[in-house]
Amino acid sequence: MRKVTADEIARLLEWYEGHKRTLPWRDEVSPYRTWVSEIMLQQTRVEAAKGYFLRWMERFPTIRSLAEASEEEVLKAWEGLGYYSRARNLYKAARIVAERGGALPKEKKELEKLPGIGTYTAGAILSIAFGVTEPAVDGNVLRVVSRLTAEPFDLTKNETRAGVADMLRPLMPEGKTSEFTQALFEIGALICLPNALPRCELCPLAATCDAHRLGKELDYPPRAVKPDKRRESLTVFVLECAGKYAIRKRPEEGLLAGLWELPNERGSLPAEEVSARYTGEVTPLPDATHVFTHVVWEMKGYLVRLPAPPSDPALLFVTPEEIRERYSLPSAFSAYKKHCK
Numbered sequence: 019m020r021k022v023t024a025d026e027i028a029r030l031l032e033w034y035e036g037h038k039r040t041l042p043w044r045d046e047v048s049p050y051r052t053w054v055s056e057i058m059l060q061q062t063r064v065e066a067a068k069g070y071f072l073r074w075m076e077r078f079p080t081i082r083s084l085a086e087a088s089e090e091e092v093l094k095a096w097e098g099l100g101y102y103s104r105a106r107n108l109y110k111a112a113r114i115v116a117e118r119g120g121a122l123p124k125e126k127k128e129l130e131k132l133p134g135i136g137t138y139t140a141g142a143i144l145s146i147a148f149g150v151t152e153p154a155v156d157g158n159v160l161r162v163v164s165r166l167t168a169e170p171f172d173l174t175k176n177e178t179r180a181g182v183a184d185m186l187r188p189l190m191p192e193g194k195t196s197e198f199t200q201a202l203f204e205i206g207a208l209i210c211l212p213n214a215l216p217r218c219e220l221c222p223l224a225a226t227c228d229a230h231r232l233g234k235e236l237d238y239p240p241r242a243v244k245p246d247k248r249r250e251s252l253t254v255f256v257l258e259c260a261g262k263y264a265i266r267k268r269p270e271e272g273l274l275a276g277l278w279e280l281p282n283e284r285g286s287l288p289a290e291e292v293s294a295r296y297t298g299e300v301t302p303l304p305d306a307t308h309v310f311t312h313v314v315w316e317m318k319g320y321l322v323r324l325p326a327p328p329s330d331p332a333l334l335f336v337t338p339e340e341i342r343e344r345y346s347l348p349s350a351f352s353a354y355k356k357h358c359k
């Protein structure tokens with residue numbers, strides 16, 4: 019297999035110096051800031067993550083301040099970013115780190131023991147914030163390296179990532195490990211694009227890129243066949259009583275585990291059935307869809323104005339302000355949450 023060369027890395031680093039974006043987590047670097055930004059960026063676009071990152075740092079400026087917050091506050095700060103297990107793990111890990119003195123460990127094995135920190139995130143923290151020669155190999159890096167070397171990587175295998183990390187490690191220049199990691203991220207985000215034609219005409223690696231030479235940029239890496247998403251229908255109830263709205267906790271296991279939600283149930287209930295179930299005025303709301311990684315929710319919604327709260331101990335009636343300020347409802351419910359006003 020052809021390897022990435024030191025000359026290619028030198029060109030990449032030179033390009034990065036002239037083209038890097040100004041991003042809030044680059045203004046001031048610390049292990050905590052790198053950790054939070056990397057967790058946010060796992061499933062969130064850079065543009066969307068910027069505002070969240072700034073607000074997060076204002077609210078939780080240190081690992082200790084995060085550890086001392088309540089889980090409710092942490093989830094509220096994460097509201098809208100989705101994949102809430104990321105926030106829960108950040109919180110759990112912050113509490114562990116705070117108990118041990120408040121500093122993230124500098125050893126890969128120790129970092130990987132913390133909830134939510136896998137090989138990629140550990141590599142990013144080590145290389146960007148600690149200056150350690152440990153690569154961070156994510157989908158962006160695999161794509162760039164696969165095209166550069168015209169190697170048809172099998173993206174489903176962990177060994178592929180480990181092999182690319184082994185190839186890159188000796189190429190990381192001492193004192194420039196942060197630039198190395200971020201340059202690979204940047205070229206994957208700005209030039210060697212995943213879902214559109216890569217912008218090879220602007221790429222500092224084009225002169226030696228094998229996929230480009232072959233005119234087969236989009237063949238690398240080969241696409242993994244994704245299984246179809248499961249579709250589930252759901253009926254969501256916006257239950258209003260005396261200006262307050264019903265929310266309840268989801269089960270501690272499974273999708274959106276332990277988060278607050280609007281009451282709902284499987285299946286697509288007709289209005290007559292909802293009227294038969296609740297005493298009160300029933301108004302149908304527009305249908306909505308929410309796409310998760312493996313499942314799509316197809317939702318039907320009803321606003322139900324109740325004369326008295328139903329005798330369901332799982333329901334908590336709260337004001338619209340409390341929903342805004344205190345309880346975090348996943349964005350899957352945003353089409354119906356806006357009716358709580």
Ligand code: SF4
Binds near residue numbers: 165211222235
């Ligand atoms: S030349 Fe094109 S395909 Fe090759 S690394 Fe650059 S952008 Fe990607």
